[in-house]
Every structure is written in structure tokens, then in C-alpha cells.
Amino acid sequence: MVTGVLPLALEDATKTIQAFLLTGKEYVCLMALHGDVEEKKVREVLDEFVGDILQRPPVRAAVRRDVRKRRIYYIRDVEIDAREVLFRVGCQAGTYIRKLVYDVGEVLGVGAHMRELRRTRAGSFTEEGSLTLYDLMQLSEAGSDQKEAIARRMVKPMEAAFEYVPRIYIRDSAVSSICHGAELAVPGVVRFSEGIVPKMSIALFTLKDELVALSKALMSSEQMLKEDHGIAAKTVRVIMPVETYPRLWKTKTVTVPAQS
Amino acid sequence: MSQRAPWEEQRKLLVKLEEETDPALGCPPTKRPQHLRFGLINVDKPSGPSSHEVVAWVKRMLRLKHAGHGGTLETFTRSEQSDGHGRASSSP
Numbered sequence: 004m005v006t007g008v009l010p011l012a013l014e015d016a017t018k019t020i021q022a023f024l025l026t027g028k029e030y031v032c033l034m035a036l037h038g039d040v041e042e043k044k045v046r047e048v049l050d051e052f053v054g055d056i057l058q059r060p061p062v063r064a065a066v067r068r069d070v071r072k073r074r075i076y077y078i079r080d081v082e083i084d085a086r087e088v089l090f091r092v093g094c095q096a097g098t099y100i101r102k103l104v105y106d107v108g109e110v111l112g113v114g115a116h117m118r119e120l121r122r123t124r125a126g127s128f129t130e131e132g133s134l135t136l137y138d139l140m141q142l143s144e145a146g147s148d149q150k151e152a153i154a155r156r157m158v159k160p161m162e163a164a165f166e167y168v169p170r171i172y173i174r175d176s177a178v179s180s181i182c183h184g185a186e187l188a189v190p191g192v193v194r195f196s197e198g199i200v201p202k203m204s205i206a207l208f209t210l211k212d213e214l215v216a217l218s219k220a221l222m223s224s225e226q227m228l229k230e231d232h233g234i235a236a237k238t239v240r241v242i243m244p245v246e247t248y249p250r251l252w253k254t255k256t257v258t259v260p261a262q263s
Numbered sequence: 264m265s266q267r268a269p270w271e272e273q274r275k276l277l278v279k280l281e282e283e284t285d286p287a288l289g290c291p292p293t294k295r296p297q298h299l300r301f302g303l304i305n306v307d308k309p310s311g312p313s314s315h316e317v318v319a320w321v322k323r324m325l326r327l328k329h330a331g332h333g334g335t336l337e338t339f340t341r342s343e344q345s346d347g348h349g350r351a352s353s354s355p
Contacts, residue, residue: 009307010333027268093268093271178288197274212292247288
């Protein structure tokens, strides 16, 4: 059965979900081979699957069944006991491990299926920090005096999900206009991750580390460093409530000529 | 995109300008008064319920209006459930 790390977003943080659907995942997988294969051969074939692979989603899938490219970052901690193979795999979002196992079985020539799977990481969320449903029951049953303290310990700020998402820190004076849906212009940029390229999904943060919005980069990190003006990123999803930072830009006052 | 997993990569920050933030505005995430409203929970999903069912339970337990999960962890479909016998009836 499939168990493990499942990050949940609450209330207004639900808007950030599209960002952490895209983060990489790590699983521990138990593969059952359908025939006897030399240990060395199994390890070799698993190694071949590291890097870019082509994968067609399984028949029962939530997405269109077109062949797509997915990256396997690593396969490690391989343990083999006769026809049972246990391994840890780090992969890009949207990789089907059940399919990976099936394909490994095909290459080995004996066939294989996935017996058990456990997700050990989703982006910055790992097994170590995860809570069972019993832990959460404790929270829901706590008296109002302790509830706050327990909730503080169990609930992480939504920013925690963005540890590995490329980002731009913006000036206080730019926050309100972003919250109103404006694009981010270069003068509002303070610091940013290296390696940003146009079209990349990024996140905008205040200098207090508050998440403002999810954006799409229009400039590379190098361009942002060099340019004095222009649009650095396009706002895709505003997360911060509009009233959090004051509105500092001026509006043009239109004077309507008096009718005679 | 690089060959390495995002969590095994160091991304440096480049500085465009030195700028201070006004402490009177906003609030650092860890001090935020509405921690549920902008919060996340890292749940260890048990085998059995689907990811969606887990969301529904947590929503009810914490009396939330909205909640969502990041990435479905599939539950086995019926034909795959009985390990060993199931293979004959399940699709590849």
C-alpha cells in the first residue's frame, strides 16, 4: 500500500498548492521480480534508469496518457533479497514509480511489479517532520487553552513549502502593487536566487520572508542584476491579502472639465 | 534543470540592492497570528484512505473551510489489492 509524506495546505494556503505539486519527490519502493536475476544485473539496470527517462502514464492515471520525459535524480540504498528489491528513488514530480518498476522488469526480461511504496519526501517536507492522523486528533481534541500551543507546533507557515523554489525578494513599496496583480518591475527587486531563467516558476517574498505571490520569471538572474528597468516577473497567483502592506503608488487624478 | 535533486542543490542569493524593511508592516511567517489560515501540515498518510479522504478528515477535525493536498498518493485499486492473485486481473 502507498503511505508517507502528504503535505496539506490549509485555508488561504490552499492557493499555494500548484507550487508544491511541482516539487520533487523521494520514495522507498519494494519491487517484486517475477523471475530470478543476478544481483549485479539488477543494480546495473536500476542505474540505467537514473537521468532522463521517457514514461507513459499507467492506464489508471489522473493525467493524459502521452509519453513524457521525467528525471530520476538518484536510485540508492538498493537491497536485494532473492526476487525482492528495495530501493530509494528521488524523482521529478509526476513520475509514476509503479510504471518505473514495470519498465525495470521489462528491461530485466523477467517482469516486475511494485509491492509497496512509501513517500519519504515531497519538496522540503520529509518523513521526520510528519504527523500521523492520531497526532492531529490530539490537536482537535485539545482544550482551547492548549490548542494554540499545539497548533503552533504542528502547523508550519506556508513559506516552509518554498525552501527549494527559486525566489525574488522585493521592496516593501512593491508589495501592494503585486498584491493587486501587477507585474514586478526591476526597481522593486532586492535579492534573488541564482539560476533563474525566463518562464521559470518562482515565488516573490517580502524582506520579512513572507510569501507574496507565485510568479513567472520574465528575466534571467543575470539580466535582473544588469538591468535598471523592465519587467522582471509576471504575477500568476497572489497569496498575500491586499491590505497587508500599504498602497504607495499615486493614481492619476482625472479632472473632468465642467460642462457649459 | 540540473541533474541533482532540488534538495541536494545549493542555490545562492544574488543581491541587487541593500534595502531595509519597515518593522511596522507585515509580520514574519513564524510570528503570524493567523497560523492556520496560512498554514501547512505534513501528514504521514496511512495505507487505506485515499489522499482525498485524508484531506476531508483533517478538514473536519480542524474545522477548516478549505484544505488541499500536494500530490496524490494513490491507493491500490481493487484488482491490485490482493497481492499475488491480483496481478492476473490488473492491467500492466
